[in-house]
Amino acid sequence: MNAELLPRPLGEAADEAIAELRGIFGTRISFAETVCEQHSGLEGHHQGAWPEAVVYAETTQDVAKLAAWCHQRRIPLIAHGAGTSLEGNLAAVRGGIALDLSAMANIVEVNADSLFCTVEAGVTREALNQELRHSGLFFPIDPGANATLGGMSATRASGTNAVRYGTMRNNVLSLKVVLADGTIIDTGTRAPKSSAGYDLTALFVGSEGTLGIITEVTVRLHGLPDMVVAGTCAFESLEGAVRAVIAGLQCGIPFARIELLDSRQIAACNAYSGLDLVELPTLFFEFHGTQQSISEQVELFKAIGEEHGVSSLDVADRAEDRSKLWKARHTAYFATKAMVPNAKMWSTDVCVPIGKLAESILETQADLARLGVLATIVGHVGDGNYHVLFPIDEADPEAFGKARTVNDRMVERAIALGGTCTGEHGIGLGKRTALVLEHGSAAVSLMASIKKVMDPHSVLNPGKIFPD
Amino acid sequence: MNAELLPRPLGEAADEAIAELRGIFGTRISFAETVCEQHSGLEGHHQGAWPEAVVYAETTQDVAKLAAWCHQRRIPLIAHGAGTSLEGNLAAVRGGIALDLSAMANIVEVNADSLFCTVEAGVTREALNQELRHSGLFFPIDPGANATLGGMSATRASGTNAVRYGTMRNNVLSLKVVLADGTIIDTGTRAPKSSAGYDLTALFVGSEGTLGIITEVTVRLHGLPDMVVAGTCAFESLEGAVRAVIAGLQCGIPFARIELLDSRQIAACNAYSGLDLVELPTLFFEFHGTQQSISEQVELFKAIGEEHGVSSLDVADRAEDRSKLWKARHTAYFATKAMVPNAKMWSTDVCVPIGKLAESILETQADLARLGVLATIVGHVGDGNYHVLFPIDEADPEAFGKARTVNDRMVERAIALGGTCTGEHGIGLGKRTALVLEHGSAAVSLMASIKKVMDPHSVLNPGKIFPD
Numbered sequence: 012m013n014a015e016l017l018p019r020p021l022g023e024a025a026d027e028a029i030a031e032l033r034g035i036f037g038t039r040i041s042f043a044e045t046v047c048e049q050h051s052g053l054e055g056h057h058q059g060a061w062p063e064a065v066v067y068a069e070t071t072q073d074v075a076k077l078a079a080w081c082h083q084r085r086i087p088l089i090a091h092g093a094g095t096s097l098e099g100n101l102a103a104v105r106g107g108i109a110l111d112l113s114a115m116a117n118i119v120e121v122n123a124d125s126l127f128c129t130v131e132a133g134v135t136r137e138a139l140n141q142e143l144r145h146s147g148l149f150f151p152i153d154p155g156a157n158a159t160l161g162g163m164s165a166t167r168a169s170g171t172n173a174v175r176y177g178t179m180r181n182n183v184l185s186l187k188v189v190l191a192d193g194t195i196i197d198t199g200t201r202a203p204k205s206s207a208g209y210d211l212t213a214l215f216v217g218s219e220g221t222l223g224i225i226t227e228v229t230v231r232l233h234g235l236p237d238m239v240v241a242g243t244c245a246f247e248s249l250e251g252a253v254r255a256v257i258a259g260l261q262c263g264i265p266f267a268r269i270e271l272l273d274s275r276q277i278a279a280c281n282a283y284s285g286l287d288l289v290e291l292p293t294l295f296f297e298f299h300g301t302q303q304s305i306s307e308q309v310e311l312f313k314a315i316g317e318e319h320g321v322s323s324l325d326v327a328d329r330a331e332d333r334s335k336l337w338k339a340r341h342t343a344y345f346a347t348k349a350m351v352p353n354a355k356m357w358s359t360d361v362c363v364p365i366g367k368l369a370e371s372i373l374e375t376q377a378d379l380a381r382l383g384v385l386a387t388i389v390g391h392v393g394d395g396n397y398h399v400l401f402p403i404d405e406a407d408p409e410a411f412g413k414a415r416t417v418n419d420r421m422v423e424r425a426i427a428l429g430g431t432c433t434g435e436h437g438i439g440l441g442k443r444t445a446l447v448l449e450h451g452s453a454a455v456s457l458m459a460s461i462k463k464v465m466d467p468h469s470v471l472n473p474g475k476i477f478p479d
Numbered sequence: 480m481n482a483e484l485l486p487r488p489l490g491e492a493a494d495e496a497i498a499e500l501r502g503i504f505g506t507r508i509s510f511a512e513t514v515c516e517q518h519s520g521l522e523g524h525h526q527g528a529w530p531e532a533v534v535y536a537e538t539t540q541d542v543a544k545l546a547a548w549c550h551q552r553r554i555p556l557i558a559h560g561a562g563t564s565l566e567g568n569l570a571a572v573r574g575g576i577a578l579d580l581s582a583m584a585n586i587v588e589v590n591a592d593s594l595f596c597t598v599e600a601g602v603t604r605e606a607l608n609q610e611l612r613h614s615g616l617f618f619p620i621d622p623g624a625n626a627t628l629g630g631m632s633a634t635r636a637s638g639t640n641a642v643r644y645g646t647m648r649n650n651v652l653s654l655k656v657v658l659a660d661g662t663i664i665d666t667g668t669r670a671p672k673s674s675a676g677y678d679l680t681a682l683f684v685g686s687e688g689t690l691g692i693i694t695e696v697t698v699r700l701h702g703l704p705d706m707v708v709a710g711t712c713a714f715e716s717l718e719g720a721v722r723a724v725i726a727g728l729q730c731g732i733p734f735a736r737i738e739l740l741d742s743r744q745i746a747a748c749n750a751y752s753g754l755d756l757v758e759l760p761t762l763f764f765e766f767h768g769t770q771q772s773i774s775e776q777v778e779l780f781k782a783i784g785e786e787h788g789v790s791s792l793d794v795a796d797r798a799e800d801r802s803k804l805w806k807a808r809h810t811a812y813f814a815t816k817a818m819v820p821n822a823k824m825w826s827t828d829v830c831v832p833i834g835k836l837a838e839s840i841l842e843t844q845a846d847l848a849r850l851g852v853l854a855t856i857v858g859h860v861g862d863g864n865y866h867v868l869f870p871i872d873e874a875d876p877e878a879f880g881k882a883r884t885v886n887d888r889m890v891e892r893a894i895a896l897g898g899t900c901t902g903e904h905g906i907g908l909g910k911r912t913a914l915v916l917e918h919g920s921a922a923v924s925l926m927a928s929i930k931k932v933m934d935p936h937s938v939l940n941p942g943k944i945f946p947d
Contacts, residue, residue: 050851118747124725124834125863140885147729157596167674178672181649196922202830203862204646206635206685208914208944209926213648217674234731255594263702363672366592394671395593429669437674446676452942454664455935458677464932465925476676478811
């Protein structure tokens with residue numbers, strides 16, 4: 012890219028331009044260091060990078076005005092949800108303005124008849140489900156963190172129950188988006204499906220704030236199941252656990268959640284969450300349905316487990332036991348962090364065809380052993396997606412480099428096995444090279460040409476997704 | 480668009496250019512009138528438009544060579560699957576070359592462990608399911624016609640069991656695509672999900688051959704259910720039938736198929752397929768699962784039906800009865816055609832939020848009555864998607880105009896109700912104005928700018944999707 016085409020820091024903008032911005036946003040623009048630091052994208056193992064100012068938007072019109080201002084002056088603009096992304100997706104690597112959407116937290120419409128709702132981008136998934144609690148419906152996508160719907164859309168998030176309910180890709184019906192120049196569009200309708208023109212919704216889902224800024228999200232809602240049963244089953248081998256899930260999927264078992272924790276992760280969860288699970292590769296499962304259909308699913312899965320070396324299977328049918336189990340799963344990150352004093356965490360993910368999942372994990376475990384790296388593995392096994400969590404001892408000068416080696420080899424192998432460098436974390440800063448390895452330069456050039464036509468001055472979250 | 484930028488007919492190409500093309504394709508290029516007529520996109524109510532030549536591709540490399548040739552000389556290029564599209568999607572309105580992909584019918588890989596398969600674009604869904612018949616897996620998307628996987632991808636097709644298994648949007652994992660200039664890319668991987676970069680797969684799915692030519696398709700496969708039970712239930716009112724489906728979805732009933740036929744369609748099916756159903760608004764349903772879970776679903780749905788004015792519910796548990804039922808549903812088009820001697824058929828579709836479906840259909844029925852237009856209505860009611868089938872008497876000079884009025888009003892109302900001008904037929908020639916009404920000019924301009932950057936000479940299926 013020519014230097015003349017690079018976006019420019021806010022610091023180079025003329026005084027009257029800044030005055031104009033202050034005129035628009037008043038007290039809703041801040042240049043304070045602490046505020047900028049909070050918006051520097053520090054989550055995860057990447058170094059943050061401070062923006063030069065933070066603007067708090069309250070309406071789509073606010074976002075449109077700010078985008079037009081930035082577009083005209085070529086000032087970087089980085090949209091923020093809850094800030095829970097893990098690949099440096101929010102670092103202001105070229106300065107500019109962080110756009111905080113957390114005040115856009117209105118639930119615009121819940122439509123129980125048509126099973127959808129429309130929310131502003133700053134609504135979190137927990138707030139949405141709280142709002143839905145008396146409707147008999149719920150929004151299932153659960154990436155663990157209490158992310159915003161805008162951020163989850165921008166990252167193409169998924170999580171533990173994507174195996175049953177799909178990812179954000181499958182659940183977003185439409186987005187309201189502010190384009191780079193401030194134009195406002197709706198990408199779709201409230202209809203459950205459409206074949207009217209190019210799929211703009213899917214283009215923005217997963218674009219990480221680089222093609223436009225999502226200000227409203229319309230998502231599908233799902234009926235709350237009659238009954239929920241969860242449980243755990245430990246396997247003699249990790250391969251056996253994965254083969255049991257494959258056999259279950261082939262038989263059409265509608266797992267609502269099916270999570271794999273390696274024996275090291277089980278040890279960490281036992282210590283952190285007061286569980287007393289056997290330290291073996293273990294599946295945490297959940298079934299949704301009626302009592303009868305769940306009984307059938309459990310029985311069928313038991314029979315399949317026995318063919319694949321199950322060591323124990325425990326059903327948690329009391330709500331408090333189920334809750335304890337999923338709390339332990341959701342705090343796997345903190346359980347791993349607690350393994351090393353003052354650890355800095357690095358969480359990476361890949362996703363492979365499920366038939367290659369055991370091979371992919373076992374080879375990563377072999378790398379960990381060979382390099383002497385401490386890490387745990389948790390996987391959304393029904394999707395072929397798994398995470399390696401590195402609790403990095405910052406006192407150890409080699410720790411980051413070793414984790415990087417494990418990560419890079421895991422990514423290369425995932426791609427060689429027909430998989431992807433990231434199932435749900437996105438590219439951000441961390442996987443830009445992997446993007447090219449995965450898609451090839453022609454496909455990445457196509458992505459770049461779309462970026463170029465939609466954001467000609469490269470002001471929307473610059474420096475992300477594409478290698479420099 | 481400037482005239483100088485329009486694609487040019489093949490007839491204006493130099494003799495040596497044509498000789499070059501003959502040199503590449505030999506007997507696999509035809510200029511014969513009968514062959515060109517077969518590729519003029521005559522299906523449906525639109526007038527066809529003949530291409531000037533037809534090329535039969537056997538490999539992705541063939542397609543790449545042809546695309547590069549057309550790109551360089553600005554000659555229109557129109558990719559053909561089975562030719563079953565309904566909105567003039569294939570008419571060679573600016574002449575040029577029809578690319579017949581039917582010889583690309585190899586099944587490249589069936590991967591039962593990872594629940595996916597890769598096929599060449601010319602493989603039909605029936606051929607694929609025939610190949611899968613001993614695997615315990617199936618490919619569920621069923622638009623009625625025996626379309627090709629390439630065509631179904633390009634049209635973002637769905638059909639009767641999208642309510643359970645999703646549309647092509649949800650089932651295509653990756654595509655091999657030849658871009659306008661002949662570059663070959665893969666849009667995704669074999670992983671069940673990814674958040675690596677822009678969703679190129681979704682961009683090509685539904686692009687109707689205007690952004691690139693799909694030569695290979697990788698789709699998800701699903702486990703064959705233990706048991707399948709189908710049946711019919713007649714309702715006193717169409718509104719009651721729709722409300723029963725909404726209540727069922729809210730309760731989480733996993734309908735595999737849930738189709739609505741209006742009383743006139745029932746009459747047509749009775750006559751054409753030898754059924755003896757009561758002439759009332761009727762749901763055709765299908766459940767997939769175990770015997771026990773299906774019994775539960777049927778019982779629950781019966782109870783819901785009783786709250787919404789069900790008049791009768793009949794379960795077809797014998798395979799031959801089930802088959803008769805779905806054959807009748809799949810031949811609804813021909814049953815309607817048989818209502819008028821030598822009828823020309825026009826099949827249109829819209830999709831609305833399901834809570835608005837009854838209103839949308841009832842107002843369309845009122846239009847039909849008011850204008851004295853004969854037509855039947857069939858709907859994928861679980862998706863809010865329905866079709867109006869007009870059996871047009873070509874001897875009646877007003878018949879087309881009246882059908883057009885009904886269609887236009889139905890499309891306008893669908894959009895006003897938060898829906899889309901087409902749920903599964905695509906835009907083609909027929910709904911180009913509706914595209915703008917639905918998305919607004921800013922969103923359509925964005926689509927056009929993507930088209931422009933990906934196909935700068937507008938050679939890929941020119942004249943489609945966008946208004947002139």
